[in-house]
Amino acid sequence: MRPKVLLLGRVEHATESWNSLSPLAELVEPRARNRTDFIDECRKGTLDDVLVIYRTFESVDMTGRLDEELVTALPASVKFICHNGAGYDQIDVHACSNRGVKVSNTPDAVNDSTADTAMFLILGALRRLNVPMTTLREGNWRGHPPPPLGHDPQGKTLGILGLGGIGRNLKSKAEAFGMRIIYHNRKELSEPLAGGAEYATFESLLARSDIISINIPLNADTRHMLSTREFEQMKHGVVLVNTARGAVIDEGALVEALDSGKVSSVGLDVYEAEPDIHPGLKANPNVMLLPHMGTWSVETQTAMEEKTIANVRSALEKGSLRDVVPEQACCEIQLARGKRSETGYVVPLTCC
Numbered sequence: 001m002r003p004k005v006l007l008l009g010r011v012e013h014a015t016e017s018w019n020s021l022s023p024l025a026e027l028v029e030p031r032a033r034n035r036t037d038f039i040d041e042c043r044k045g046t047l048d049d050v051l052v053i054y055r056t057f058e059s060v061d062m063t064g065r066l067d068e069e070l071v072t073a074l075p076a077s078v079k080f081i082c083h084n085g086a087g088y089d090q091i092d093v094h095a096c097s098n099r100g101v102k103v104s105n106t107p108d109a110v111n112d113s114t115a116d117t118a119m120f121l122i123l124g125a126l127r128r129l130n131v132p133m134t135t136l137r138e139g140n141w142r143g144h145p146p147p148p149l150g151h152d153p154q155g156k157t158l159g160i161l162g163l164g165g166i167g168r169n170l171k172s173k174a175e176a177f178g179m180r181i182i183y184h185n186r187k188e189l190s191e192p193l194a195g196g197a198e199y200a201t202f203e204s205l206l207a208r209s210d211i212i213s214i215n216i217p218l219n220a221d222t223r224h225m226l227s228t229r230e231f232e233q234m235k236h237g238v239v240l241v242n243t244a245r246g247a248v249i250d251e252g253a254l255v256e257a258l259d260s261g262k263v264s265s266v267g268l269d270v271y272e273a274e275p276d277i278h279p280g281l282k283a284n285p286n287v288m289l290l291p292h293m294g295t296w297s298v299e300t301q302t303a304m305e306e307k308t309i310a311n312v313r314s315a316l317e318k319g320s321l322r323d324v325v326p327e328q329a330c331c332e333i334q335l336a337r338g339k340r341s342e343t344g345y346v347v348p349l350t351c352c
């Protein structure tokens with residue numbers, strides 16, 4: 001029997017590539033429009049024979065998080081989940097590993113547009129452009145009195161929290177604006193990867209940066225990584241930019257740090273409880289806000305869809321994914337080294 005590929009969400013740009021999967025598999029969509037009905041549909045067997053799921057970030061509005069409950073409810077035939085997005089915090093990878101389901105994401109495809117968005121927010125927050133952009137639209141030109149002068153990026157220290165694909169892309173762009181780059185990762189990078197950026201401990205990055213950019217994934221270790229204690233360690237008047245995931249920052253603590261002047265200005269593309277935004281952020285004129293637009297360009301959305309489809313194709317043709325998420329890629333290395341568990345893919349994630 002031909003396997004099925006289940007589409008959760010929509011393919012809007014790479015439709016030709018999507019349709020080219022038809023000879024390999026039956027492309028199906030769920031009837032359900034909410035989580036309860038979707039779980040029901042899975043349990044009734046309507047989606048049996050689905051081997052691969054293609055899902056989008058927005059499909060969470062229908063299914064809710066791909067947490068243990070949902071992963072357990074999926075048909076036993078599901079072996080691959082191809083997520084269209086770099087951040088895959090909507091998926092419980094551990095639950096997937098325990099069920100032998102492999103997960104892919106779209107690294108690299110998002111690097112340029114997300115780093116561009118971070119650069120836009122860095123410049124906007126440094127120059128405090130949110131205030132005059134508002135007064136102009138209100139018919140008040142620069143406002144009365146005019147806003148305080150902003151700051152130039154040249155010569156400022158940019159602390160990149162998470163020098164991965166997006167962080168490194170941002171580094172090159174920020175260097176073109178004359179910024180000095182320091183970074184913190186769990187482990188110091190080799191020189192070719194760091195590209196001259198100086199490694200700093202977490203505490204040192206907090207203390208030395210004029211601007212801090214968040215470029216780490218959200219997981220149990222990084223949730224609220226920046227809260228009251230961390231804001232206290234930062235320079236007075238620090239600028240903060242987040243294009244990663246909102247919950248890396250404790251939004252309540254951020255509002256307090258803005259109100260006290262510890263943080264002078266902020267650029268945000270992501271929030272703790274999207275689409276809800278802390279009222280203290282909306283009310284503060286020193287905050288530039290975007291509604292999660294980091295990858296919102298024709299080129300990047302197309303590249304992300306193409307990458308996700310390439311993973312679906314690889315699953316169908318080769319039985320493996322091209323962009324396995326790091327947690328599972330690490331387990332694969334362990335498996336290849338002979339640490340394969342009796343039960344196949346069930347490998348402790350602590351190996352990472």
Ligand SMILES: O=CC(=O)O
Nearest residue numbers: 085086087110295
């Ligand atoms: O937020 C965007 C992504 O995770 O790709």
